[in-house]
Amino acid sequence: MYPRPNGTESGDALDDEGAGEFRFSDYNQRVVVASLNLLISVFGIFGNVLVILAVALSRRLRTITNAFVVSLSVADLLTCMSLPFNAANLLHSDLGNSMFPDLVCKTLALILYTCGGCSLYTLAAIALNRYILITKSVKTYRSLYTPFKVAVMVTATWFVPLLVAFVPPLFGLGELGYAEKYGTCNHKTSNPLSHIYSIFQAVLFYPGPMVIIVICYVKIFKHVKQHCQNMMTSSSLELSISSSIQTKEAFHPKENNSVTRRLTSSRRQIDITKNLFCVVLAFVICVSPFGIALMIPPSDPFIPWAAVFLAFNSCVNPVIYATKHPQFRQVFRLMLRCQFNKIQPDPFVRKAVIRRR
Template identity: 20%
Template sequence: MNLSSYSYYDEADYDEYYNNDFDKPCEYNESNSVNSVVGPYIHSIICILGFVGNSLVILTYALYKRSRSIINVFLLNVAIADLLFVMALPFIVYNELHHWPMGQVACKLLRGSYSVNLYSGMLMLACISVDRYIAIVQARRSFRLSHSYVICAVIWVFAFLVSVPTFYFYHRYEPQHHEVTWVNGTEEEETPVAPQYVCEWKFEDSEVAKMVKVAVPSTQLAIGFFLPLIIMIFCYTTVIVILKKAKNLQHHKAVQVALVVVLVFIVCHLPYNLALIYDTVSMFKESSCDEAESLLIAKTVLETFAYLHCCLNPVLYAFIGVKFRNNHRRIF
């Protein structure tokens, strides 16, 4: 919830890749080295921590019936989105490092669900901040419990709708190119590459490709980052101002929690989204190999850092609560 990872590859990209003014195509050796470390090791840690933490949250809310409340409904849906996100991540990482071992339907479902979980998780976090704003600032009950189910359903449907381009344009296919050997800046020989399928963007029309490659990351930035960020900053800032006026020690702890929630969200997601903005703006201008590789490395590292948020959500939103910890102990 990038955050998703985009490897915009299609035949048009390949042709442009070989028909520019450079002596030879970019090799991206350093970025491949970074991927070989980040992919298998760091992503594995994120997947394990995210799976364990979010599974415990779901298990606690599912088994402890008396813990049902409006805020807990949102927290449960955040945990479900994060859990599905980390379950999809290993397959996507394997595809980016090697090839796609499954079929067309699995390709579309995995990439599409990855996008759906990204949007739904972010928007659920925004709903939690709105719920706290209404409960503390306006000093009244927030949504009804039945309303919270409807809101969650609407968010999941909306996340699916904005992910339709991902479902539609991702394909399992065999890239149509050959492996070229370069000697002293000239093409020496061309050998066929063993057929390996990928699960990536594929477009039949270059104009459609340009439109989608701008629209998808722009939508991710607007809905998956800036909208939740603005809502969270407004709601939690107002909450902090109100709680600061109270002399209660418990209220001051709530202020600290609110500050941590916003700061962690910004620290995890802002760097990658700034890189995504730069990448989108400079997508259609010619860049040197060194510049392109630097951007690719930065996106890989910052995107991985953003993934950490799905591991931190259970701690920030669930285990930090006394009631949740008590319910968790009673179950186990």
Template identity: 25%
Template sequence: MDGLLALRIYQDIVGIIGILGNGLVCFVIFKVRSMQTRTNAFIFHQAVIDFLSSVVILLKSELLLPYPIQNGPLGWFICRLWFTNLTLFFFFALSTFNLLVLTMERYFAIVHPFKYQAAFITWPRLKVALTVVMCWILDLATKFYLLFYAKVEDGICVRNSIPGANIIGTLVVILQYVVPVAVMLFAYIRISVEMKRGAARVGPAPAQHLPGGANAPDMAESLLRARRNTFKMLLIVFITFLICWTPNQVIFFMFNLGINIKLNEWFYYLSVAMVATNSCVNPMIYAFKYRQFRNGLRQIFCKRFEQTNALE
């Protein structure tokens, strides 16, 4: 009981920090015009998802299941959407898909810049919006089976036996964890290699004076530093994602393989708490590692923003 109480308190803390932190990220990106870029559009979406996740975490920690649960729309919602953790893991997995999109956006911008620019010549905002919608559709497809995972029986929610549930669960792990991790790992390796090549090209270049006294190598180096800053920030986000998500997905994968693991043991609840933690840490990463976000904070709250520091 003490362990469950400690877990509940921890979830409350995670929920509150996540709501405040991600709300701040959304506010800064919305208010600061210079931050309204394609990359930051996906960061904004990430913050919205994590904000909603934090709200659900807090509600699930504080709201207990009623007894008895009545048949009807409310009972259907409580049992199939709330009891099964569908709502919670819907936002958790949506955050994963958005992180994948955010990573690939940086991958194409840095590794294939000409294709990237050509893709966004027409209707850039619409294409960003369609990408976001695709994340939601993919997430719904991987979570749809959970609607049939529980039922109301004698006024309580009980697990419902689904034919092929283990196969579906295994496919879900592959789609929401294995594939995104593999793709993102490949993308970060390729980005790292390309940025090293870019640094080598910028380094020995001769000075070419441009109007206004600027040098072409200086501008290229400033752009490279800005890209490197964003890359490092996203890499930390990815590593944090791996740390928070891996235990839960390994346990769930072993469960679906038929290994004698129960999903009501302390270690599973701890793994869910780790996934929940991922919803509140990203704003801290932005605050410490994302120069553009820190400048946005200064512009709003300190009113001493200096335009010359916009690029690293």
């Protein structure tokens, strides 16, 4: 057992005044949590940089959906870059004080809260994009997902979480900075309204986007199921949604496509949707323990561990892309082999872009 900085046993969860308030004072646990954060940081930085570079280098990955994927990777990358600072705080011998100036700690807290919220809002935006892509008309998709509107959507997924994280402290509802209770930079637990800030974050970040995600993927599932039934009973495969999906993603109709090509495109889009649903499922598994713990005060001892689950999501998405998404997997393989000259754009997309110009 490691002694607490104030001289009590490391397993003692009481604060200095004996009031029974939880403190994450067990140095053994702090070392484990800090080590996990460092591992997540290393793998997360590496993986998310790969995702961003893959989209930047490969023209066939430059789709509207992947604009949101890149935004999600940037949020995860910033999160991973912030984790070593909290790991250093956890390993610091003085639990009552941060290793870093207050301004640095507040900035780190703002980054972590904003990126966490951005991840949720971006996943909701991706779910909505897939829903419209698969179930709506070409005209509807084109009108909603112009380059300008996509830029506005991506900006909104960052700006709204930033406001949610930054505005409440301006009105005295909590304060960003060093949390003495947990030994990390998030929000000051010494503030008498810190619990209100936690609930505020959990309520505004979690339910809304999750409702959008669930509704969109349920509707996609129903649409695909109905479409498959129509394909089995219809005498003409021309009713297939594959033609509209191919048109939307490539931004150019190809009137002489064969039925086989259309069906292949349709399956590809459905597979991509399934893969992105895996990303959503991973996020739900990782974020739910933390979101629930924030709303239940007696769960304080579990929050540092729930935060590890939350941070783990920042490095798991590249693994999903590498194992489930064939285009990402191919580009990742070429990048890791330093064969950048072999990363070629899709000929169909290249022709579509030329004709569109």
